[in-house]
Amino acid sequence: MAGDAAMRSGEKGESEGKNGLIAEIEKIYPSGACIQAAVGVPTDRSHVTVVFGPSGAGKSTVLRCIAGLELLSRGRISFNGEIWSDAESGIVVPPQRRLIGYLFQDYALFPHLTVKANVGYGLKGLSRKRYAQRVGEMLRLLQLEDLGDRRPNQLSGGQQQRVALARALVRRPRLLLLDEPLSALDAPMRQSLWWELDKLLREFGIPTVLVTHDWAEALALGDELVVLVAGKVLQVGRPEEVFARPARLEVATAVGVETIAVGRAAKRREGLVELQVGAAHLCAADPGVQADAFYVCIRAEDVTLETGGTSHSSARNHLSGKVVEMTPTDRGVLVVVDAGMRIEALVTRQAVKDLGLRMGDAVIAVVKASAIHLIPHGGSRRFAAHDFS
Amino acid sequence: MNWNAVETSFRLAMVTATILLFVGMPIAYWLTFSRLRWKFLLESVVALPLVLPPTVLGFYILVAMGPRSPFGQLYQTVVGHSLPFTFEGLVLASTLYSLPFAVQPLASAFAAVDVRLIEASWTLGVSPMGTFLRVILPRSFAGVITGMVLSFAHTLGEFGVVLMVGGNIEGVTRTISIDIYDEVQALNYHGAATTSLVLLVFSFVVLTLVYALNRKAWAAWPAMQR
Numbered sequence: 001m002a003g004d005a006a007m008r009s010g011e012k013g014e015s016e017g018k019n020g021l022i023a024e025i026e027k028i029y030p031s032g033a034c035i036q037a038a039v040g041v042p043t044d045r046s047h048v049t050v051v052f053g054p055s056g057a058g059k060s061t062v063l064r065c066i067a068g069l070e071l072l073s074r075g076r077i078s079f080n081g082e083i084w085s086d087a088e089s090g091i092v093v094p095p096q097r098r099l100i101g102y103l104f105q106d107y108a109l110f111p112h113l114t115v116k117a118n119v120g121y122g123l124k125g126l127s128r129k130r131y132a133q134r135v136g137e138m139l140r141l142l143q144l145e146d147l148g149d150r151r152p153n154q155l156s157g158g159q160q161q162r163v164a165l166a167r168a169l170v171r172r173p174r175l176l177l178l179d180e181p182l183s184a185l186d187a188p189m190r191q192s193l194w195w196e197l198d199k200l201l202r203e204f205g206i207p208t209v210l211v212t213h214d215w216a217e218a219l220a221l222g223d224e225l226v227v228l229v230a231g232k233v234l235q236v237g238r239p240e241e242v243f244a245r246p247a248r249l250e251v252a253t254a255v256g257v258e259t260i261a262v263g264r265a266a267k268r269r270e271g272l273v274e275l276q277v278g279a280a281h282l283c284a285a286d287p288g289v290q291a292d293a294f295y296v297c298i299r300a301e302d303v304t305l306e307t308g309g310t311s312h313s314s315a316r317n318h319l320s321g322k323v324v325e326m327t328p329t330d331r332g333v334l335v336v337v338d339a340g341m342r343i344e345a346l347v348t349r350q351a352v353k354d355l356g357l358r359m360g361d362a363v364i365a366v367v368k369a370s371a372i373h374l375i376p377h378g379g380s381r382r383f384a385a386h387d388f389s
Numbered sequence: 390m391n392w393n394a395v396e397t398s399f400r401l402a403m404v405t406a407t408i409l410l411f412v413g414m415p416i417a418y419w420l421t422f423s424r425l426r427w428k429f430l431l432e433s434v435v436a437l438p439l440v441l442p443p444t445v446l447g448f449y450i451l452v453a454m455g456p457r458s459p460f461g462q463l464y465q466t467v468v469g470h471s472l473p474f475t476f477e478g479l480v481l482a483s484t485l486y487s488l489p490f491a492v493q494p495l496a497s498a499f500a501a502v503d504v505r506l507i508e509a510s511w512t513l514g515v516s517p518m519g520t521f522l523r524v525i526l527p528r529s530f531a532g533v534i535t536g537m538v539l540s541f542a543h544t545l546g547e548f549g550v551v552l553m554v555g556g557n558i559e560g561v562t563r564t565i566s567i568d569i570y571d572e573v574q575a576l577n578y579h580g581a582a583t584t585s586l587v588l589l590v591f592s593f594v595v596l597t598l599v600y601a602l603n604r605k606a607w608a609a610w611p612a613m614q615r
Contacts, residue, residue, distance in 0.1 A: 122513030
């Protein structure tokens with residue numbers, strides 16, 4: 001599916017002569033593990049393609065193949081019509097001549113060099129003055145001016161990340177490859193750096209491939225999302241679209257949809273489907289696909305909790321149940337409600353306090369019909385509802 | 390004590406260690422980074438002097454340098470005299486004999502350099518040679534020192550190869566170890582004891598330095614394969 005997309009854009013691009021990165025990658029390891037992925041990045045505008053998937057899905061391999069650090073078993077990588085790797089003809093342009101910027105997961109700063117020397121490492125053929133200018137400019141841009149004479153081991157994680165980024169950007173690469181750029185940092189720092197990184201990527205306007213297993217990061221930084229699970233691309237699309245409407249069960253799991261259950265379609269009317277999920281009844285927007293059973297996906301953000309009295313609202317689903325679990329997370333408190341089915345809601349700490357929520361309390365989980373995403377149940381494999389509870 | 394012999398020995402060790410530094414580096418680099426299936430063959434050849442009796446090695450080198458071998462003839466035509474029983478011949482033999490003592494510490498130091506750093510250098514457009522000079526070598530400083538010191542010390546103490554290839558020419562090829570042997574043969578135990586003690590103390594100091602610098606200096610052929 002992704003291959004078709006890449007192929008199509010390839011045909012279109014040949015007439016334009018500037019078709020960006022087209023990577024069709026197949027890598028087979030001696031162990032038998034196989035990774036297949038097609039990744040495309042347009043180069044005429046600022047664009048971030050995020051390769052997203054759980055760890056071990058082969059994301060780094062994709063990046064390493066694009067960089068030329070790994071040979072292809074099959075497939076072909078081209079950049080604006082220039083062939084970088086072609087397994088069939090054996091063409092491999094070495095990483096040195098691809099003019100890319102690669103940000104390693106652990107940054108790989110040269111420990112024996114100062115920050116300045118690290119940043120200027122890839123510059124060549126410049127006069128001493130021009131060299132100092134370029135390095136100084138980059139240090140200023142990434143707020144590293146005061147750290148120029150330090151060694152990497154004297155820097156914090158965030159500073160190291162900025163030095164690595166400066167080192168990659170100073171050569172004005174044609175393509176930026178970021179391998180889990182923020183995963184080595186702690187959570188609060190990570191979130192503030194998303195916006196910084198996002199701003200920087202837009203500013204430079206360098207087409208980027210970013211690899212991450214953090215779906216919040218993918219959502220914050222990506223223009224296009226390629227979901228890679230167990231070496232296969234399962235879905236490609238705009239990040240919000242993929243998160244809201246995962247096409248397959250594996251994607252829903254990978255993007256962290258909190259509530260996934262199997263429901264049986266009971267009745268369809270007026271664009272709505274009524275479903276039996278465990279002991280609960282749900283009403284969801286009709287996906288327009290004929291199937292007896294669906295995977296019911298509900299994001300915890302889309303579930304509101306109410307206590308006491310029957311409230312009237314436009315939301316179609318009001319499920320009475322009991323609080324059975326409360327887990328504080330960095331996004332809020334994740335509350336699990338047993339309402340004949342297990343449903344998870346994300347509420348703010350303040351809301352928990354205001355409602356006086358405790359374990360065992362009776363609550364009503366409110367969900368709009370449009371917030372329930374249905375994936376047709378394959379049928380070949382039968383899951384019981386509790387498999388996903 | 391025969392100061393002539395001491396001088397010859399130190400000169401030989403110095404020249405050999407310097408040559409080995411430059412010869413050892415490309416070999417160590419190739420052994421560390423090559424993915425060829427047949428690289429164990431070169432590994433074995435380099436390690437051979439560790440297990441071969443010095444006389445065997447010396448014998449082959451002598452034959453190879455002799456006037457009947459193509460190499461010996463070539464050398465004779467170019468330089469004007471034959472190689473055996475000269476200082477140059479001794480240098481060549483010592484270089485081969487001490488090869489593993491230079492290559493092994495270098496190779497294990499190269500192998501210990503984080504691959505990510507090397508790959509980072511490549512993605513920054515720096516050639517393999519540039520990467521070697523700017524990343525691998527600076528990160529292998531202890532290995533370079535260890536390799537040089539070990540080949541220096543090992544050359545200083547060699548006996549069999551020197552005797553086979555160099556003979557026993559005062560001021561040219563008579564080294565400390567041969568001098569000690571001569572003294573013992575002449576029943577001059579006192580002279581032998583002094584020279585032996587000097588060599589013992591020197592070797593001990595050198596090894597102490599190497600161990601202080603690099604604890605893994607003698608872990609035989611570690612981490613050659615990644």
